[in-house]
Amino acid sequence: MDGVNTYLALAIFALTYLIIASQKIPYLHLDRPSGALTGAVSMVLARVLTLDEAYHAINFDTITLLLGMMILVGYLRFARFFRYVTYLLLSRLHTGTQLLAGVILCSGVLSAIFVNDTICLMMTPLVVQLCEETKLDLKPFLIALATSSNIGSVMTLVGNPQNMLVGTYSGWSYGGFFLRMLPIGLLGLALNFGLIYLIFKKELAGKTWRQSHLVAPRVDLRLMRKGLIVLAGAMVGFLFSSKLALVSIGAGTALILWARKPPARAFERIDWALLLFFCGLFVVVAGLNKVGLVEQMFVPLRSFFSVSIWQQLWVFSGVSIFFSNLVSNVPFVIIGAHWVEAFAEPKTMWLALAMASTFAGNFTIVGSVANMIVMELSRDHARVPFWTFFKIGAPLTLLSTALGVAILGLYTMLGI
Numbered sequence: 001m002d003g004v005n006t007y008l009a010l011a012i013f014a015l016t017y018l019i020i021a022s023q024k025i026p027y028l029h030l031d032r033p034s035g036a037l038t039g040a041v042s043m044v045l046a047r048v049l050t051l052d053e054a055y056h057a058i059n060f061d062t063i064t065l066l067l068g069m070m071i072l073v074g075y076l077r078f079a080r081f082f083r084y085v086t087y088l089l090l091s092r093l094h095t096g097t098q099l100l101a102g103v104i105l106c107s108g109v110l111s112a113i114f115v116n117d118t119i120c121l122m123m124t125p126l127v128v129q130l131c132e133e134t135k136l137d138l139k140p141f142l143i144a145l146a147t148s149s150n151i152g153s154v155m156t157l158v159g160n161p162q163n164m165l166v167g168t169y170s171g172w173s174y175g176g177f178f179l180r181m182l183p184i185g186l187l188g189l190a191l192n193f194g195l196i197y198l199i200f201k202k203e204l205a206g207k208t209w210r211q212s213h214l215v216a217p218r219v220d221l222r223l224m225r226k227g228l229i230v231l232a233g234a235m236v237g238f239l240f241s242s243k244l245a246l247v248s249i250g251a252g253t254a255l256i257l258w259a260r261k262p263p264a265r266a267f268e269r270i271d272w273a274l275l276l277f278f279c280g281l282f283v284v285v286a287g288l289n290k291v292g293l294v295e296q297m298f299v300p301l302r303s304f305f306s307v308s309i310w311q312q313l314w315v316f317s318g319v320s321i322f323f324s325n326l327v328s329n330v331p332f333v334i335i336g337a338h339w340v341e342a343f344a345e346p347k348t349m350w351l352a353l354a355m356a357s358t359f360a361g362n363f364t365i366v367g368s369v370a371n372m373i374v375m376e377l378s379r380d381h382a383r384v385p386f387w388t389f390f391k392i393g394a395p396l397t398l399l400s401t402a403l404g405v406a407i408l409g410l411y412t413m414l415g416i
Contacts, residue, residue, distance in 0.1 A: 036280025043287035057286030068248025074266030079223040082122035096204035108152025116153035138382035140200035155185035170350035174238035320356035329357040
């Protein structure tokens with residue numbers, strides 16, 4: 001590949017990732033999906049990639065896996081399942097400390113089953129309502145909801161988009177990934193509770209109430225049952241099949257046929273922009289890879305790795321946190337996926353990539369989409385300052401990652 005194409009690919013990549021990192025370009029009104037699409041089209045127009053190469057660059061397993069889960073989530077949202085589960089939990093808590101633990105546990109566990117962004121979208125309004133009724137300071141609960149949804153999502157291959165990428169690239173089975181990441185996620189949630197309680201102890205102490213005035217949401221019980229049955233079938237399929245994408249889209253299609261509801265109502269809840277974002281990123285990174293720049297980006301990092309699995313885990317996790325905050329976690333995972341096979345223990349490093357890129361979302365208030373969903377939905381009720389979030393999110397990211405690295409290193413030593 002000649003030097004001109006190399007410079008063109010680098011320039012297109014840099015501009016694309018500038019848009020992704022800044023999230024919005026003034027005057028042009030470009031957001032992340034449109035930025036990724038622009039970069040992908042530019043790779044073809046600049047002849048870095050042919051149109052056929054661009055088509056083949058898209059990982060349709062990831063797109064299909066995401067789409068299938070979005071369909072399932074769409075029908076369950078239509079049935080008001082998430083609001084009902086949140087209501088059941090929050091209406092039974094009677095102290096500020098109990099509520100904090102409940103928000104962390106509920107958001108963490110649900111985010112392991114469904115995409116974490118969905119859980120934040122569903123839980124935020126109810127958390128806001130309960131805190132206003134009980135005169136509780138809303139800030140610790142908003143931070144808990146955002147950070148716990150990120151932490152909990154690390155436990156499964158369908159918990160967040162970057163884990164879905166790892167699932168399609170790595171060959172990890174759903175069950176194998178879950179068993180190894182479960183203790184990391186649960187201990188991370190416990191750590192999150194401890195940090196938030198420590199910082200907001202005064203705001204939580206002595207806050208009690210007898211009964212919440214939350215009104216039970218009206219649910220479509222028949223649709224909810226059907227959705228949960230299909231979801232259970234999908235979970236079984238994930239455990240016994242390596243074709244996660246086929247299981248996911250098969251479950252989504254089955255629910256479309258069985259629900260007897262207008263599919264358009266579920267399709268309205270699909271994040272088509274996220275699917276476009278993924279497609280664009282696959283093409284942009286393929287262009288970069290074709291001219292050899294993905295490999296060249298890894299060369300300066302090689303000197304920081306030794307034959308020690310411990311050093312590789314620590315450094316790669318640190319690199320993942322840094323770049324996930326610089327360019328966002330999904331773009332970094334697509335790039336980092338090209339590096340993993342160079343490590344001494346690739347299977348372990350796939351877990352490290354999933355863990356560190358996920359936990360990196362808690363470092364700052366703009367570190368993940370889940371954080372921004374919570375803050376945007378609650379902005380008329382409370383404002384969480386950047387530094388208030390940071391004094392919890394930064395140590396939480398570093399401590400939870402350190403805990404995860406220790407567990408992953410132990411797995412390797414024990415041959416698990």
